Amino acid sequence: MQAQDYSLKEMMAIMAAREIKNGDIVFAGTGISMLAAAAAKNINAPECVIFFETGAIDSAIEELPLSVGDPRVMYGSASNAGLLEAFATMQNRITGDKVIAILGAAQIDRYGNLNTTAIGDYHQPDIRFSGSGGGCDVASFVPRCIAFMQHEKRKFVEKLDYLTSPGQLQGGGSREAAGLRPGGVNVVITNMAVMRIDSESGEMYLDRYYPGVTPEIILDNMQFSVDVSKAKQAKPPTETELTTLRQKCDPQRLILG
């Protein structure tokens, strides 16, 4: 049975949660990415382990943290260390290969490269954003990264104003040639669709579009076109998924609003 009454934020959180498997180590940021991680933990991947770039592992999240520096990530964790330990866990292949990460960005290109730094000229930007944070590191180290995006032309761009976090760079093996291990963004979850990066070409394609949206509408909201030939309609959240998300993951509605 499918729920009819859900918000796009809820849809996005559930789509991301479904990417997470039992045994995954989930690197979560703030906002909706943290909600998605909590949803996976509570719904489909109870044995996944959530960890934060600040150094907390498997925290007892009783209230949603508003930053990865929030004291709410420190309570009841298996270990409270620091930034070095967190990034080393991803750079180290023994643990890093088990990680799935959730990122956000101001711009994304067809190869899954991300911009979280600036719009316009880097030296005199029209809009300055927060910068990489751990984004560049995560995209460099982690084999599977989910990017959360709003589906807008100014965000799905032909050319990034600044490449902060490497995806497939220019595709066709250029990521490995630059010195990076395989990894980076391989799934993009938007308010309209789930896009994936083809492992051969390194290019984005449309995998699932949400009920009420068509591939055409999606392409209209991007500067570049992508293969839509494999696209199917996404399965919306189930009642169970929604109930858990609302009641267990964000009862204060800090993210869901």
Add this chain to the structure above:
Amino acid sequence: MQAQDYSLKEMMAIMAAREIKNGDIVFAGTGISMLAAAAAKNINAPECVIFFETGAIDSAIEELPLSVGDPRVMYGSASNAGLLEAFATMQNRITGDKVIAILGAAQIDRYGNLNTTAIGDYHQPDIRFSGSGGGCDVASFVPRCIAFMQHEKRKFVEKLDYLTSPGQLQGGGSREAAGLRPGGVNVVITNMAVMRIDSESGEMYLDRYYPGVTPEIILDNMQFSVDVSKAKQAKPPTETELTTLRQKCDPQRLILG
């Protein structure tokens, strides 16, 4: 007033203790070096800080540890960390420049280079020793190092069988040319004398000989000759020094025997 009744071990411990100043950070090893550090702390440099390569800083030494891995270095310290932190404290110039270290060796040469690895061919040694431990690191990082030695021909050698811990290498600025900062062994305390390394030439000279020993006897116990023109007789331990050493530093007589 001087004490007449003291052992050579006591003399050596007190000679070393006198090298340590208030405010020094003292890197101590095992055996007599730990005793010397304890003597400095209890006699002439109450505000020196003793630390160990295992990561303990300013331990409350109630019983002399027999190894730097002894649990007796862990009790009452300001911080219990690990090897990385201890060596970083020495490699870091901000803290490292305040360190004075005490080392031992199987062989020493005229430039204060030490061998703690092997006698004979390295690959098929006649006698194998424990190896560097932290010795090579300490001699590389620490500006002032005291070496404890028995004054014997087989120990004060023309050429080391293996250079484990760098002193002045071949003298004449060769230490800096190799890539090292200034430092390494600058004082050698033996059962007969206190030798020093000349800061210009990088070569050893006789500074003080113990009562009852002559420069000639000392030279007879070395493979190489050194400048003895500046040599004077050493001042033996005072009653106060001896009493403190015996009663406060090693009441169990673990090192003093």
Add this chain to the structure above:
Amino acid sequence: MDKENSKVMTVETAVKRFMNDGSHISIGGFTLNRNPMAAVYEIIRQRFKNLHLYAHSNGTGVDELIGAGCVGKLEIAYAGNGKTAATCIRFRKAVQEGTLKVEDYSNFMMSLRFLAGAMGVPFMPTLSGFGSEIITAWGFSKEMRQADPEIPDDKLVIIDNPFGMKQDASKVLLVPAINPDVTFIHVQKADTMGTCRIDGLTFADVEQAKASKHVVVTCEELVEPDALREFPERNQIPFLHVSAVCHVPYGAYPTAVYHHYDYDAVYLRAYAAAAKDDDKFLTFQKKYLYGVPNHQGLLNLAGQERLKAIKADARTGYAVNMKRG
């Protein structure tokens, strides 16, 4: 330790003693947690200028210093402050208006740079960032770097992996060490000699402290050395690294201190609202910073009710059910 050599002093004295215009400084904490705000506000009140500031993800502390015009150059990974400012507002404004020179790194790179400084080596290696403009776009130009002996001539250096393909790496990125003149951190407990005990995440505080020529510690509780010697495992920063210890309860306010108090969402929202407008921001800093003699003055303005609202719950270490949205 005799009285003249004592490390215990007021934060006003410590800031005056160890800071200069143009000093290279770093501050501990992360976004809205354990920023050394009492020290930051005192730096602002003493009107230091042209500071070279190193940060990883320091939200509030960095933004207030920039907003007050204290910072000339900034090396940073992330300037954001949780829900109230996805990008720090005065930071964004200063960059867009060209009044602040910024060099961008990632969080791991900045943490490794402090680690290299703490370990006394010129760089740390990482496999992060290949293909990113973090490597190719330099906020500080080569010319500017060569003219400044305090910073390395290169932002970053790439070498071929000298150990073949070990760790599956063909190349290695080397990130240069940082050794700040002064680092300010705020901790739960410090003793009079300067040994620090941090509860909860340490972020990069330990590496920042050990990399610095001087460390000024503000603390919730100032204790005698013996009090920290029963569990030396929990003391992350030994006194060897510390120059000053200042007893400043609520010294991280309005950011959080685990097991003591939460962040003050009311203050942070008011700050964000004011920061969007130059005049309002000036008025805001006049009232809360310049208008009070010290940190206690700011706490008095906040008032007992707000301090009570952010008081940490004994079990969880934060203010349960606090209004944050």
Add this chain to the structure above:
Amino acid sequence: MDKENSKVMTVETAVKRFMNDGSHISIGGFTLNRNPMAAVYEIIRQRFKNLHLYAHSNGTGVDELIGAGCVGKLEIAYAGNGKTAATCIRFRKAVQEGTLKVEDYSNFMMSLRFLAGAMGVPFMPTLSGFGSEIITAWGFSKEMRQADPEIPDDKLVIIDNPFGMKQDASKVLLVPAINPDVTFIHVQKADTMGTCRIDGLTFADVEQAKASKHVVVTCEELVEPDALREFPERNQIPFLHVSAVCHVPYGAYPTAVYHHYDYDAVYLRAYAAAAKDDDKFLTFQKKYLYGVPNHQGLLNLAGQERLKAIKADARTGYAVNMKRG
């Protein structure tokens, strides 16, 4: 976690499951402290051969493994064991007789090599060792290295400082990463998921564990995960890195465990006396290792009186006034 996936098992099972002849292993602890002796003795009893052993200053553990003929190659900084053996006796004998291939490093270099492995980079930089034969004399020849894909082609690499003279360094030594197949450590407390809490010095255990493909933990106390969640600051090794948890009280005997028991000087002296003679040594290991089914068997031979004599004092964490000389 379902039962099949549980990490809790006997040390016999763990050794059997994760070890092979020729495995690259490392063991935690330092000289006479917190060596994982129950695991070491079990490796000996299961008669693994041709092991590649990585150590920094592991005294007893290393010497017993070498003496039992388990080790083919050894990379080490220091083989000594306090007052009973300034140089480990079976180690010395094996090197002098040419039955053991040894590569020498320093303690800092070995620790950095584990750190590099833990951090997932090919090397760590240091300013140690220039001019030392540690750099120029290779125990493992270039040919041997090139023939073995598991170890780097170079023992060490020197590069010019790519950041000019920063840190007053003209050159930098790069030490290659180690990623053992299995690391064995002994800790005071572990939970059933594998999270570890070490009291006292950690030595290089944390880096050794994080560098390893598998970690086998033996512990004095096995607890439920909740028991370690109140002070997560004190848990140095999170469960992510751990493959097996074995509850073995006195699992480090005859080496010390801070706050539990001291080293047994009686055993160490008897060991040192026996180790000097091949026949006596064989008899010794036959009695104490092969002659008992497991670690409890050795403890039974030692007897209640000796275990009582090494019991740690509650205040200091070691056995006060124990006869050690």
